[in-house]
Amino acid sequence: MRTSSWRTMFRSPLVVIVLVVLVWFVATFLVMPNATLLISTFFPDGRISFRALEKLVSSERALNSLWHSFALAATLAVTVNVVGIFIVLVTDYFQIRGSRVLWLGYATTLIYGGIVLAAGYNFIYGRYGFITNAVRNVFPDIDPNWFSGYFAVVLVMTLATTTNHMLFLGSSLAKIDYQTIEAARNMGASTWRILWRIVLPALRPMIFAVTVLTFLTGLGALTAPLVLGGTDFQTIAPMILTFSKSSGSRDLAALLAIILGLATIVLLAMMNRVEKSGTYFSVAKVATPLQKQRIRNPLANAIVHVVAYVLFVVYALPVLLIVLFSFLEATAISTGTITWDAFTLANYATVFGTPSVLKPFVVSVVYSALASLIVVLGMLFVARVFQKHRNPVTSLLEYLLHIPWILPTILIALALVMTFDRPNPLIGGQVLTGTTVLLLVAYVIIKIPFTLRLLKAAFASVPESLEDAARILGAGPLFTLRTVLVPLVLPTAAAITALNFNSLLDDYDTAVFLYHPLYEPLGLAIRASTEGENNLDAMSITFVYTVLLMIIMGFTMWLVYGRGGAQGRRRGLRRGGRRGSAGPVAAVPVVAVPVAAAAAAPVPPERATPAP
Amino acid sequence: MHKRTIKTASVATIILSSMVLASCASAEAGGDGGGDAGGTLIVYTNSNGDGRGEWVTAQAAEAGIDIEIVGLGGADLANRIVAEKNNPVGDVVFGLNNMFFETLKDEEAVTAYEPAWAAEVDQESGDPEDGVFWPLVEQAIVTVYDSNTVTDAPTEMSDLWEDAAYDGRYEVNTALGQATPQLVLAGLLAPYLDEDGDLGVSDEGWVQVEAYFAHGSPAEEGTDLYARITRGDVDFGVLPSSGITARDAEYGTVTGVISPTDGVPYVTEQVAMITGTPRQDAAEEFIDWFGSAETQGAFAAEFASYPVNEEARAEALPEVVELIESLPKQDIDFALTRENIGAWVEKTELEYLP
Numbered sequence: 001m002r003t004s005s006w007r008t009m010f011r012s013p014l015v016v017i018v019l020v021v022l023v024w025f026v027a028t029f030l031v032m033p034n035a036t037l038l039i040s041t042f043f044p045d046g047r048i049s050f051r052a053l054e055k056l057v058s059s060e061r062a063l064n065s066l067w068h069s070f071a072l073a074a075t076l077a078v079t080v081n082v083v084g085i086f087i088v089l090v091t092d093y094f095q096i097r098g099s100r101v102l103w104l105g106y107a108t109t110l111i112y113g114g115i116v117l118a119a120g121y122n123f124i125y126g127r128y129g130f131i132t133n134a135v136r137n138v139f140p141d142i143d144p145n146w147f148s149g150y151f152a153v154v155l156v157m158t159l160a161t162t163t164n165h166m167l168f169l170g171s172s173l174a175k176i177d178y179q180t181i182e183a184a185r186n187m188g189a190s191t192w193r194i195l196w197r198i199v200l201p202a203l204r205p206m207i208f209a210v211t212v213l214t215f216l217t218g219l220g221a222l223t224a225p226l227v228l229g230g231t232d233f234q235t236i237a238p239m240i241l242t243f244s245k246s247s248g249s250r251d252l253a254a255l256l257a258i259i260l261g262l263a264t265i266v267l268l269a270m271m272n273r274v275e276k277s278g279t280y281f282s283v284a285k286v287a288t289p290l291q292k293q294r295i296r297n298p299l300a301n302a303i304v305h306v307v308a309y310v311l312f313v314v315y316a317l318p319v320l321l322i323v324l325f326s327f328l329e330a331t332a333i334s335t336g337t338i339t340w341d342a343f344t345l346a347n348y349a350t351v352f353g354t355p356s357v358l359k360p361f362v363v364s365v366v367y368s369a370l371a372s373l374i375v376v377l378g379m380l381f382v383a384r385v386f387q388k389h390r391n392p393v394t395s396l397l398e399y400l401l402h403i404p405w406i407l408p409t410i411l412i413a414l415a416l417v418m419t420f421d422r423p424n425p426l427i428g429g430q431v432l433t434g435t436t437v438l439l440l441v442a443y444v445i446i447k448i449p450f451t452l453r454l455l456k457a458a459f460a461s462v463p464e465s466l467e468d469a470a471r472i473l474g475a476g477p478l479f480t481l482r483t484v485l486v487p488l489v490l491p492t493a494a495a496i497t498a499l500n501f502n503s504l505l506d507d508y509d510t511a512v513f514l515y516h517p518l519y520e521p522l523g524l525a526i527r528a529s530t531e532g533e534n535n536l537d538a539m540s541i542t543f544v545y546t547v548l549l550m551i552i553m554g555f556t557m558w559l560v561y562g563r564g565g566a567q568g569r570r571r572g573l574r575r576g577g578r579r580g581s582a583g584p585v586a587a588v589p590v591v592a593v594p595v596a597a598a599a600a601a602p603v604p605p606e607r608a609t610p611a612p
Numbered sequence: 613m614h615k616r617t618i619k620t621a622s623v624a625t626i627i628l629s630s631m632v633l634a635s636c637a638s639a640e641a642g643g644d645g646g647g648d649a650g651g652t653l654i655v656y657t658n659s660n661g662d663g664r665g666e667w668v669t670a671q672a673a674e675a676g677i678d679i680e681i682v683g684l685g686g687a688d689l690a691n692r693i694v695a696e697k698n699n700p701v702g703d704v705v706f707g708l709n710n711m712f713f714e715t716l717k718d719e720e721a722v723t724a725y726e727p728a729w730a731a732e733v734d735q736e737s738g739d740p741e742d743g744v745f746w747p748l749v750e751q752a753i754v755t756v757y758d759s760n761t762v763t764d765a766p767t768e769m770s771d772l773w774e775d776a777a778y779d780g781r782y783e784v785n786t787a788l789g790q791a792t793p794q795l796v797l798a799g800l801l802a803p804y805l806d807e808d809g810d811l812g813v814s815d816e817g818w819v820q821v822e823a824y825f826a827h828g829s830p831a832e833e834g835t836d837l838y839a840r841i842t843r844g845d846v847d848f849g850v851l852p853s854s855g856i857t858a859r860d861a862e863y864g865t866v867t868g869v870i871s872p873t874d875g876v877p878y879v880t881e882q883v884a885m886i887t888g889t890p891r892q893d894a895a896e897e898f899i900d901w902f903g904s905a906e907t908q909g910a911f912a913a914e915f916a917s918y919p920v921n922e923e924a925r926a927e928a929l930p931e932v933v934e935l936i937e938s939l940p941k942q943d944i945d946f947a948l949t950r951e952n953i954g955a956w957v958e959k960t961e962l963e964y965l966p
Contacts, residue, residue: 248954
């Protein structure tokens, strides 16, 4: 696996082709456009300009916001782990009554995020939320603004970003060697001791990985601080958004995004180092399926049940509320006076009454499906090559493929428009600006880092002996890849495809500059129907679209996880999770969200990690 | 083994170059929107909300012009047009305010064309020097309150932040990337222009901006100003005048407007042809039709706008005409504002926002 020899690398024609295509793609679509834009930004007259840095350092507000973003990220790294590990244990490790239902409740964060999620919580606990009102009827002295600032943002984002734990930690848990647990129990270890000394240590690599993810989601937090942060707790993402839209301030936007991007890379490097120093042998080679553990202490059992169900209610309420609100008149929602008369189908009538309402759905489904398939297909080869051949060239390429995590989506989109507005020899003299293909290219680009990280980790978990066996039996490299390796990583690939698909469906930031006028994607259609000075039903219509999106995304997730009932889900998870089991280094899918991208997106680009 | 490697290599080539092939194929398929002189006219606008886009499309079709509306927010739209200027996708743009059009003109992204109705509008509202863009609709950016509940409305805007009685009672929009907040900022700074000051504004001007944001209540993402007024969060807030009628109907408010002696900022929505459009004839036809007294009159009657076209004004709603004519126009140098607004926004964002 550590073949770093150049000769072996270039001996295989498959690898050579992959590398050639990759170098072409990276140079054409990642390096050239962004480098051009950044050079014109930071070297306005051919000389380096420190204007942005000076502005940033002299702005108390910017430094405060930056500090808030980092504080939020650090806090989330702790809180999300606590809640995330708890829900994974409750749904997959302990015997809890109705754990399937609980799983569904906790999984709601998979299908919605962004402004709708933040608004949903605000409608419940905010100043005019019904819980606040109910409590104030009993205790009138309570501050109606209690749910705002740092505390509220942390709470909402903690609950919103446990998705990664559910998908990735849940799958790691499933493949823990059950025999170790049984052995420990036979030796008289208590439930807690087993958990603390065996289960959690075995999960450590994956916990590191999702911690990185969580940290990055926190850095890029946009809508939750906007809605719930109040004046005391604003983060840096809205500022990046404003600045990246003004040509004079673009250097500031890029600088801020790069600061967040560097933090990403430093954290990734640190996690890699920590992981290298540890050994994780407690993972099963021959899996005995994990059996759910009963909590023997009745009091503890009761407490865990209560907490699990309270969490379930907290998770499920906003979703129910959004579905409910999609049937309400806008004024009833915004003024907080809900009566029976306020229920209406008018919002749905408005959405479905719009001429050609279906077309944006079709356009977005096609774009998202194409982009997520292309990116997974392409990255299957790339990840394989990277994982098998480690040398300076492949590491450089790997770093370059992470550019979309470092720059805000808006800048990437603008760079593409401006680079491909004239015939370009690198793409055979084509002009891409104003064609349908440029948006597809952008969608593929922004999904590369997430896809690559997870796929690379998935490949790393495939035992080398399988490949050796195939080679000895005379299989060629592509045949091995197709019949031996791909099936093993297929569950992961399918899950990534679904997550990418979901997150691209309602994209706005990329599409706004790139979409072809005759093919309007959904994100734009939603924005168009909710904008306008006189459009007072904007929030209700957003809710209607959210409900429709939830249906599509729910269906996608069902295709990946749900078919064949719960057994299928478990099997999928377990197999998908095997990626974490091979070596201590490569075993960890070091996943991260596009910080800058999330920062610039009203609706988070990674559905797996909604940054509300 | 050798044969097999060649085979695998070719298969890999096919799969991996699918991106390339796909791009070429769909580039050709998608090219039909951009190159030829015939086909649908692509109309860029930020004024497509509230059913305006559908209305314009339908009316244009009746007049025999086949158009496709591309609706984006003001700042996004201007950015997109500038980014596309070497290979324009749109043919006509309307609805953006003077400030955005000054930017487009500066970037040479729009081209001069004298419409058939040029004589019916006040040139001063558009681009009197070069005639690149032409005025359609006028709007006042006003500070509103509900006269049912507010009895102590000030007469000057500055009272809001200088008088402690109004502390925290007015909404300030902090989303400075958007057009209306930028106009508010321009209006705040307009009396304090000073070549020697920071970014062309005297210190006193920046003190005003600081106080304005410090004493206001920041707008809530996703909550309409009138919802906040109705539930008593705030008493005052800024709104483009065309939004008043619909809100009074929806919320049962009776809107009062602060009318300062210096006037309120006015914006004029303009129309222009995008540079390098292959469908120049259709674009001219559309501009001639859309800005005509007849179309603007019908548009005003339908969407409570205040047309610049004097003949069309007869069709405008009486209450709209009354309101607009009661509000003096603040003197704002839009060419100068356009040059500086980016820097002003940046400074405000970095130093003064709450």
